[in-house]
Amino acid sequence: MTETSADESALQKVATTDELEPGSSSVVDVDGEQVALFNIEGEYFALSNVCPHQGGPLGQGRVEDNCVYCPWHGWQFDVETGEHVQGEDAVGTYDVVVEDDEIHIRL
Numbered sequence: 001m002t003e004t005s006a007d008e009s010a011l012q013k014v015a016t017t018d019e020l021e022p023g024s025s026s027v028v029d030v031d032g033e034q035v036a037l038f039n040i041e042g043e044y045f046a047l048s049n050v051c052p053h054q055g056g057p058l059g060q061g062r063v064e065d066n067c068v069y070c071p072w073h074g075w076q077f078d079v080e081t082g083e084h085v086q087g088e089d090a091v092g093t094y095d096v097v098v099e100d101d102e103i104h105i106r107l
């Protein structure tokens, strides 16, 4: 049986802070998973890029008041909690850790 030790080993660098300006988003690949990364006024958040409705790309959605609007049919998700504002179909979230100018996602 293999043990996973330090939490550090679960961090994966996905971008640098200068690649993601406040108010912008991008989509990164994390071990084959498409992850939508958001910079909201200097705070970073990460959600699954795949909308639970029909798979729309959340990383391409408009962000307003800490919520992202799916570009396909407009479902609205809280970028911090992944909660679906109008219903129960939440989207998965990831912890984001910023060290110096590097943005990491915890797997």
Ligand code: FES
Residues within 6 Å of the ligand: 051, 052, 053, 054, 055, 056, 070, 071, 072, 073, 074, 075
């Ligand atoms: S695919 Fe996202 S709202 Fe329909």
